[in-house]
Amino acid sequence: MRSHYLFTSESVSEGHPDKVADQISDAIVDLFLAKDPEARVACETLTTTNRVVLAGEVRGRGMIDLNGNWEPGAQEEIQRTVRETVKRIGYEQAGFHWQNLTFENYLHPQSSDIAQGVDASGNKDEGAGDQGIMFGYATDETPDFMPATLYYSHRILARMAADRHSGAAPFLEPDAKSQVTLAYENEVPVAATAIVVSTQHKPDYCLPWEKNGQKGGDAAKYAQLRAYVLGVLNEVLPAGFVTADTVIHLNPTGKFEIGGPDGDAGVTGRKIIVDTYGGAAPHGGGAFSGKDPTKVDRSAAYVCRYLAKNIVAAGLARRCTIQLSYAIGVAAPLSIHVDLHGTGTVAESAVEAVLADPARLGFALTPRGIRTHLGLNRPIYQRSAAYGHFGRTPDADGGFSWERTDLAAALKAALA
Known part of the structure; x- marks a missing residue:
């Protein structure tokens, strides 16, 4: 292990399109497990402009049987769960709105071939749901025993989301990403050399711009957004980590008004490094969200x-x-x-x-x-x-x- 080096991890917010998909898939897992602790769920979600699509294999008492018969009200409950999840995240935009989005459900019964291998029977113990x-x-880098680069990347966005939900930062919208680069000395993180924060924002919270005869942006509003983000960085990271030498990029593309599933399609399981250790450790390649714990x-x-x-x-x-x-x-x-x-x-x-x-x-x-x-x-x-x-x-x-x-x-x- 090198003793002096730079390392970087990224995180994405709950409003990132892939994370919207992950949260919907896991909301479906919770719905099934709440009714049947032995339920089987493999739920994939696709999100795009004002549309959510579910697909996958499921079974569980109170919801659906192996013959594919839905219990009365089960599909309506699934749709309600999806919309409530999107609403909790905070999407009420023209391009993605919890109430107005089109919902499609293609969940179907779990394969009987898979079921016979996974389920316990006779002297056979329950088998793994897949290879x-x-x-x-x-x-020991952090109190939570996590890589520091990911630890702080997560906490930047979690703090910003909390401020958005509470109204303390009303200029923020749900979609956001962060990236933290730390310098390590003797294998211990000592300073932030670079931080990137890209956050969806209300109209005009960006530097003034003009293109094809159109204008936008407001320097004073952008300064307010930047001051807020710098305040979050200084509160989240340890004292002295953010210095005059730290390179900070805030919304480096310019404005970020179109975001979430309206700006980019989201799919379950595309943020597995964000979900785990930020690249500091190996990953087996399998996603977590949308899967019951037999998987x-x-x-x-x-x-x-x-x-x-x-x-x-x-x-x-x-x-x-x-x-x-x-x-x-x-x-x-x-x-x-x-x-x-x-x-x-x-x-x-x-x-x-x-x-x-x-x-x-x-x-x-x-x-x-x-x-x-x-x-x-x-x-x-x-x-x-x-x-x-x-x-x-x-x-x-x-x-x-x-x-x-x-x-x-x-x-x-x-x-x-």
């Missing part, structure tokens, strides 16, 4: 994060990456790999041996074992679909259970 590799990562793309990635975070919280390493792999229909992981990046106080092979032994770990790394230990069969997913699935505070109702550090003491004892 694949999943990664989890933790670092190991989601649940195994969550448990990898849970294990990596607890290893770092236990003081067994300063950085930790964990990989699991699965085959569709097979319960047990095919492989377990641990990398402590040269920062560990124990051998990686010793950690792998503990993780492979349910008696020593306290639970099995099977789909059912993961879901049971982390309590994943609950409607807790929509809240995870913006500002990162990791580095969050566990909720009393079980949300972000994978962010708990309740396993740290047991891991430390097992590896003593």
